[in-house]
Amino acid sequence: xxxxxxxxxxxxxxxxxxxxxxxxxxxxxxxxxxxxxxxxxxxxxxxxxxxxxxxxxxxxxxxxxxxxxxxxxxxxxxxxxxxxxxxxxxxxxxxxxxxxxxxxxxxxxxxxxxxxxxxxxxxxxxxxxxxxxxxxxxxxxxxxxxxxxxxxxxxxxxxxxxxxxxxxxxxxxxxxxxxxxxxxxxxxxxxxxxxxxxxxxxxxxxxxxxxxxxxxxxxxxxxxxxxxxxxxxxxxxxxxxxxxxxxxxxxxxxxxxxxxxxxxxxxxxxxxxxxxxxxxxxxxxxxxxxxxxxxxxxxxxxxxxxxxxxxxxxxxxxxxxx
Amino acid sequence: xxxxxxxxxxxxxxxxxxxxxxxxxxxxxxxxxxxxxxxxxxxxxxxxxxxxxxxxxxxxxxxxxxxxxxxxxxxxxxxxxxxxxxxxxxxxxxxxxxxxxxxxxxxxxxxxxxxxxxxxxxxxxxxxxxxxxxxxxxxxxxxxxxxxxxxxxxxxxxxxxxxxxxxxxxxxxxxxxxxxxxxxxxxxxxxxxxxxxxxxxxxxxxxxxxxxxxxxxxxxxxxxxxxxxxxxxxxxxxxxxxxxxxxxxxxxxxxxxxxxxxxxxxxxxxxxxxxxxxxxxxxxxxxxxxxxxxxxxxxxxx
Numbered sequence: 001x002x003x004x005x006x007x008x009x010x011x012x013x014x015x016x017x018x019x020x021x022x023x024x025x026x027x028x029x030x031x032x033x034x035x036x037x038x039x040x041x042x043x044x045x046x047x048x049x050x051x052x053x054x055x056x057x058x059x060x061x062x063x064x065x066x067x068x069x070x071x072x073x074x075x076x077x078x079x080x081x082x083x084x085x086x087x088x089x090x091x092x093x094x095x096x097x098x099x100x101x102x103x104x105x106x107x108x109x110x111x112x113x114x115x116x117x118x119x120x121x122x123x124x125x126x127x128x129x130x131x132x133x134x135x136x137x138x139x140x141x142x143x144x145x146x147x148x149x150x151x152x153x154x155x156x157x158x159x160x161x162x163x164x165x166x167x168x169x170x171x172x173x174x175x176x177x178x179x180x181x182x183x184x185x186x187x188x189x190x191x192x193x194x195x196x197x198x199x200x201x202x203x204x205x206x207x208x209x210x211x212x213x214x215x216x217x218x219x220x221x222x223x224x225x226x227x228x229x230x231x232x233x234x235x236x237x238x239x240x241x242x243x244x245x246x247x248x249x250x251x252x253x254x255x256x257x258x259x260x261x262x263x264x265x266x267x268x269x270x271x272x273x274x275x276x277x278x279x280x281x282x283x284x285x286x287x288x289x290x291x292x293x294x295x296x297x298x299x300x301x302x303x304x305x306x307x308x309x310x311x312x313x314x315x316x317x318x319x320x321x322x
Numbered sequence: 323x324x325x326x327x328x329x330x331x332x333x334x335x336x337x338x339x340x341x342x343x344x345x346x347x348x349x350x351x352x353x354x355x356x357x358x359x360x361x362x363x364x365x366x367x368x369x370x371x372x373x374x375x376x377x378x379x380x381x382x383x384x385x386x387x388x389x390x391x392x393x394x395x396x397x398x399x400x401x402x403x404x405x406x407x408x409x410x411x412x413x414x415x416x417x418x419x420x421x422x423x424x425x426x427x428x429x430x431x432x433x434x435x436x437x438x439x440x441x442x443x444x445x446x447x448x449x450x451x452x453x454x455x456x457x458x459x460x461x462x463x464x465x466x467x468x469x470x471x472x473x474x475x476x477x478x479x480x481x482x483x484x485x486x487x488x489x490x491x492x493x494x495x496x497x498x499x500x501x502x503x504x505x506x507x508x509x510x511x512x513x514x515x516x517x518x519x520x521x522x523x524x525x526x527x528x529x530x531x532x533x534x535x536x537x538x539x540x541x542x543x544x545x546x547x548x549x550x551x552x553x554x555x556x557x558x559x560x561x562x563x564x565x566x567x568x569x570x571x572x573x574x575x576x577x578x579x580x581x582x583x584x585x586x587x588x589x590x591x592x593x594x595x596x597x598x599x600x601x602x603x604x605x606x607x608x609x610x611x612x613x614x615x616x617x618x619x620x621x622x623x624x
Contacts (some may be wrong), residue, residue, distance in 0.1 A: 060622040083422035090420070094413025099333060111326045112421035158417060240588045 010069065011036050011166055011197045012057060019052050028221040029066070034199050034214070036181055038298035041208035041229075042201040043101060044062045044218035050201040053146050053218065054170045057199075070167060079306040084113055087164035089172055091094035091156020091307040101135060102126055104143060109161050118162075129157040134183055148175035156184070160191075167191065169200040173207050192280050219311040232306050235298040239279045241265045242295035244285065252289050253282075266299060308316055323427055327435040331401070335441065340397045344443055347393060348385030352454045369583050374459055379509070381455025382448045382516055383586060386523060389447055390579065394440075395555055396548075398527045401439050402534035403548030405432040406617065410542040410624045425618045433535065433610065440527040444520050454525035507588070515585040522582035522595060529575050529602040530555065539617040542624050553609040572597070576603050 012034035019027040027049040034040045044050050055061040057068060059076030068075040071080050095104040105126045109118060118125075130136050133153040138146075146154065152175045159167060167188070172179050188211060192198050202208050208215060215232065217225040225232075238258065243249050246263050259266040269282045283296045354363055357376065364372040370384035381391055406429075409415035418428060507515070533554055537547035558576040561567040571577050576597030584591035 055622070058416075059422070060416055060419060062619070079422050079621075080424065083420055086420070088420045089418070090416050092413055095418055096330065096412070096414065098335065103333075107326050107329060108417060108421060111323055111418055111423050225463060 001012075010034070011038070011071060012040075012199060013069040015067045017053070017056065017068060017094065018064050019056060019061065020064045025221055027056070027218075028069050028209065030218075030223045031226075032216060032220075033224060033226065034246055036197055037192070037195070038162065038187065038214045039198045039212045040200070041212035041215045042218060043205060043208055043215055043303075044201075044203065045311070046203055048218045048219040050203075052220055054168060054201055057168060058086070058090065061082065067318075080113060084162060085165045087159030087162065087167045089155050089159050089169045091170050093151045093158070095143040095151065095154060095158075098142050100140045101130065101138055101146070101150075101157070102140065102155065104163055105157060107139075112162070114181055119197070125161055126316045129161045130158055132187060132265055133305060139280055149180045152176055152180070158188075162197065163165060166197045166199065169198070171202055173204060176194065181207065205267070205303045205307055215303070217307050217310055225306070225310045228249070229303070233300050234302070235300055237268065238299040239267045239269055239282050240295070240299045241267055241286070241293065241298055243291055243293050245291045248289075249286060249291055252286070252291065263294075323431045324422055324434050327431040328438060331435045331439060337401070340400070341443055341446055343391045344389050344397060345446050348381070348388050348447060348451045349454050350382065351385075351388060352451075352458050356458045369580065370586075374455060378455035378461055379452070379460060379512060380586075382451040383450030383519060383583075385447050385454075386444070386519060387580070387583070390523060394443065394523070395528055395530050396438070396529045396552065397443060398440055399534045399548040399551040399555075400544075402432075402436045402531035403538050403546075403551055404534055404544040405436060406538040406613075407542050407543040408538075410481060410622070411544060413624065415624065416622050419622060426614060429535070429539075429610075429614055429617055433531070436531045436535065437528060439525070440531065441520075444523055444527075447519060475555030501594050507586075510596075512621050515590070518585040518590075518595075519582040522585070522598060524584075525599055525602045525606075526579050528610075529605040532606045532613070533575070536609040536613040536616070539613045539620065573601065575601070577601065 010033060011065075012028055013292050015087050017027060017030045018025065030049075030053060031051070032042075042050055042053070043297055052061060056063050056074065057070060059079040062076065065196040071085055073082050075082055084282055095101065096107070096261050099107070109122050109126065110116075127136070129137065133156045135150065135157060136155050138150070142155065143151065152172070155170075156172065159169065169188075172184060172188075176184060185207075188200075198212075200208075200212075209229070212229055214228050215225070215246070216223055241249065242264050244263060246260065246265060249265060250257050250260060253267055253269075256267050256270055257265050258268055267282060269278070283293055286293050286296075338548050351371075352374075355371070359375060361373075361375045366372075368384065369387035370380055371387075374381050374384050380560070387602075406415065407420065419425065423431075427593055465484070530551055532545055534551035537550040555576055558574040562571055562574055563579050578594050578601060581594035581598040584595055
């Protein structure tokens, strides 16, 4: 991967990262690890510390204790070297409302280090970034005339304008309609395939499930889970059966049905017993017995089930507070 | 970064509106004086106004004296107070900082932009007032700066002060204007002295800007920091006018605000001008240091 550092290609790494605001601990002892090429989704209810964590990574909020490394360099000490390679969207996008989107991007581009030397390529990069987020034809309208979704796209364009190696996006789907969400997903996957590591925070599990390769779950400031999505969602060895003859199926599979929900059964097939312990074997057995099967397949937990199983019930109260 | 801040400042409608309004006030005053030929009697009203009917070229000085007490500080406090707090409230501050723009660098760029704004306002007032003076009131007739109409001699002790600053101008005026009244100023001398006055007023306004900039790093409310700075000025004005507060008066930010009038005496009366520069420099340094200390260690949570 592109210059992610020599030490095991860690793009973001924190050790025992903690932030206290007075007596409130917003983030406690988080060991985050985002590897080069990851599409990392940080999940957690509102108020679980996602935004504080993201702001610490970017040097906006200073940690109370612990260490942060981004692209192989310590933050916030090396912000000047690290941040030019990072594109960021932090909570809502922001722009100067009386200026056009194009002018806003140009000003943002000119503000950072190398702002003068980047002048020659600026117009092209601004056009390119606007094109990437689907704002190519937006022209000279001032930002105050933009819709919420357009502002979000403009914010994303701002994150892309310096062609970063790492994207840090806090709730990037906010304000986007279903079309916008799909465009965003395709854009991020495309960038990721071109070598950009994507780190995003969200409270929308479906969004993360469809986009990310790796997830972390924050609950009341603690990182309670961090793993590859594929590992988390590995088949559980159970079979989901959907059958209109659910009563007869329960009788037939005596003791093997773990859960019943209307016509849906969660079955743990017993190996042997004249059948293999998989969906195909179970299907053959049900059909042989004259039962109708409308759907059958190996059971996988949804991300939602996984997240809810590791977050405490108390977090719901925090979650609903915003 | 400095260029970016200047672009942001001068592409903002508010900047131009405040500029035009500040220039409009002396213009309106000049129209009234021209029509009525009723300048305030010497020693009353705003500084220099009594003299402008004789000498239109002196109108820039009169115009500066008109806008100094309220218009200029309000405009400067609003712009400086908005500099950090406005970016924070609009959310653009965090995007600038992760661009990354160093916090110290951002503060310096903001200060330079505010300075540019102050200079543009002061220069705009000076030039429009010069044009107004020459075309409306007519060029110098008496060629004697400060000559009181009707040949009554120098300004009486009240001086060209505005309420609150009377002690400053008054002290000096009593002694100096008489000698000044007879001594003609060449155009070059006048230009030099107006230049000096512009420098002095700009530095005075930078004192205001430093206070507003400091408050701007504390709060996310642009209005709050602007009003805070103005409150500090009003408090200072009240104390300057209060005899019981003589002990602290030399250290108040507005104490020497009108000392630039001394540039128009013959010879220039330097004491208050120097003190004014000194005290403003202290305010600028102290409040900028405080702004830097606060801003560079602050958690940006907006």
